[in-house]
Amino acid sequence: MSNAVNNSRAPKRAKGREFKPREPYTHRLRKILEEYPDGSQVLREILQNSDDAKSTEQIFILDYNTYPSDSLFEPDLVNNYERTNLKLDRYQGPALLAKNNTIFKERDFQSLLKLADSEKRDQFDKIGVMGVGFNSIYHITDSPSFITGDKYVILDPHEWYFNGGVQFDFVEDKLAKEYPDQFAPFRTPCNKPYEGTIFRYPLRTDEDSTDSDISKKVYKPEEILDIFQKFYENESINCLLFLKYVECISFYELKEGSTEPELLYMIKLENAGKVRKQRRLIVENIVSMMNKLQSKTLGKNNQLQASYVASFSRQQKGDCKNTSSWLILNYLDDLNEAEAYFQDKFNKNIVEYKFVPNVGLAIPLENLNVTGRLVLIGVLYGQQQTMKTWRLMH
Known part of the structure; x- marks a missing residue:
């Protein structure tokens, strides 16, 4: 009797409808692209991420080939797959590949899952913000994928195939044996872990642009080739001056039907050791x-202060190697003084804002008429460093 009375007096559970933001992943990517320039800036973002990962080599390959599609993964989203008639073979065509010699760590995987809150934010030895800067690659592709160690990851922001993305243990599950066409575009043995990372960015086609909610810009292989050339000509050796780990950047093209890529450009720190x-x-x-x-x-x-003479070379296909020497100074100012200033002016600490008072200066030794570089490597909330240039006169 008493239980019945108590139950009758129990308050009714309030019911309501779900009310929370439902912004599609693709919409946020589109907004990020508005803040990250197109063209060679995409390569700079890739390069910075490689340097943050402590890679010593960065390789870019423009692959013109279209690969077989008889043995590809079946999408997880079967209903969506049948409704839209989308197939994974749309990503078997020409692509940009970016290779480095560092294997992903768990924090790197987590960074890719965060659009605006990278795991690098509290890592003071890293300039880039992979969770944001990496997304500049969506200027040219709708579905990046990569192999690192024994992991294979496909990113699917449209949620057409894998509900946003999927990760495989491709060595343990022997996936390359069962799905050889899925791994053929990476052009490396996939029966063992890969000692590094290979990103593959299928170029956005006319068909892709029609369906894409990220970008409508189509990328032809010739446009990637043009980006390579502009990066080589405009960045020259400057792209290596203030990096900490990357010592060689090379650009290749793998023409349709070819088995080996052909070197186009190379920029190298000759006295790295x-x-x-x-x-x-x-x-x-x-x-x-x-x-x-x-x-x-x-x-x-x-x-802290480090000064040294760096010998850099640059070489274009068919030309002789061109070498130049630069005097480079890197200086870290007093952290206690920087902290005191931040506390006094902003009531904030530099750790919270990831502000590192680091300045770099590079002076060419052979030709004082070329452009020198001054870089303020202090980072505020993970933003890219501010670079200033000037022309040294006799």
Whole structure:
């Protein structure tokens, strides 16, 4: 009797309708692309991410080939697949490949899942923000994929095939044996882990642009070739001046029907072994220094300075190698003073804002009429460094 009375007095559960943001993933990507320039800027973002991953080599390959599609994965979203008649073979055509010699760590995977809140935000030895900068690649593609170690990942922001994306253990599951056409475009043995990372970006076609909610811009192989050329001519050696780990950047094209890619351009730090320690001095000490700053155990006179002469070369297919020497200075200012200034002016700490008072200066030694570089590597909320250039006169 008492239970019945108690139950009758129990308050009714309020019912309502779900009310929360439902912005599609593709819409957010489209907005990100508005903030990240097209063209060679995409290559710079890839290059910065490779440097943050401590890769020493970056390879770009323009692949003109279209690969077989008889043994591809079946989409998970079967109903959507049948409704739209979309097939994975649309991504077997020409593509840009970006290869480096570092295997993804777990934090790298997590960064790709965060559009505006990268895992790099609290990593003071990294400039880029992979969760944001990586997405600039959607200027040219709708479905990036990559192999790293024993993992294979397909990103599907339209949710046409795999509800946003999918990760496979391709070695353990022997997927390359069962689905050889799926892995053929990577052009590497997939029966064992890959000692590095290969990103593959299928170029957006006319058909893709019709369906895409990310971008309507179509990319032909010739346009990627033009981006390669502009990067080589305009960036020249400058792209390597203030990187910490990448020592060689090369550009290839794999023509239709060819078995081996053909080298187009190469930019290289020739005396890498000699200057490697100085080049990485600040980046390999900044994490421990920022931790000490946060725990208030950082001593006085904590500035760091590295100066060295770097020998760079650049070479275009059919031309001789052109070498130049640069005097490079990297300077980290007093972190205690920077912290005190931030506290006084903004009531904030530099750890929270990931502000590193780091300045780089590069001066060409052979020709003072060429453009020099000054870079302020202080980073605020993970934004790219600010670079200023000037022309040195006699």
